[in-house]
Amino acid sequence: MKRIIAPVLAALFIGACAHKEEAPVVTAPPAPPAPTKAQAVLKAAKGSKIKGTVHFTEENGEIKVETMIDGLKAGPHGFHIHEVGTCEGDFTSAGGHFNPTNSKHGSLTSADRHVGDMGNLMADKKGKGNTTITIKGSLSGTDGIIGKSIIVHKGKDDLKSQPAGNAGAREACGVIEAM
Structure with missing residues (x-):
């Protein structure tokens, strides 16, 4: 009996030692969906x-831009997305126009x-640019564009001068943040 039990116990012992625990499969949580809305609150110069x-x-690959701005001088104002999301001092901290494609x-x-060229924002006689x-x-x-800044310039963008349209000083700035 000892001869039969010993090999059976040895086989069970070896089998138990040879058993490998499988590591649990860990899956990453799904990535959150990309934001579809953002806003910039303007700070005046x-x-x-x-x-x-x-x-x-x-x-669908396009961005609807809606402005609700007061306090502008009547007429056109250069209106651009700039490459850096900071609005300090005279707003030159916002860098140049956002231009990842190196276009004119x-x-x-x-x-x-x-990408940052948005033409001119027209202000009415009451100074509203809606x-x-x-x-x-x-x-x-x-x-x-999230993390970039939006700039409203003092003057009209001539839409052709390189590299930025000759729109003059930066009158307002806001950082574009996801909502």
Whole structure:
């Protein structure tokens, strides 16, 4: 009996030692969906009374840009997305126009234009710049605008001067943030 039990116990012992525990499969949680809405709250330059908000809504590879701005001088104002999301001092901290494709400066309808070129924002006689435009682009990703800044310039963008349209001083700035 000892002869039969010993090999059976040895086989069970070896079998038990040879058993490997499988590591549990750990799956990463799904990535959150990319934001489809963003906004920028404008900060006025020293001596300016501009205030307002710019809303961005992404849909089908385009971004609807809605402006609700007060305190502007009547007429056109250069209106651009700039490459850095900071609004300090005279707003030069916002850098140049957002231009990940290294394109030339142009109008909103130009075939070759900076991603940040949005033409001119028209202010009425009461100093309101309330408008809606649509631009090609995305809110997130490598060429996304979240984390960039929006600038309203003092003067009119001539839509052709390189590299930025000769629109003058930066009168208002806001960082574009996901909602």
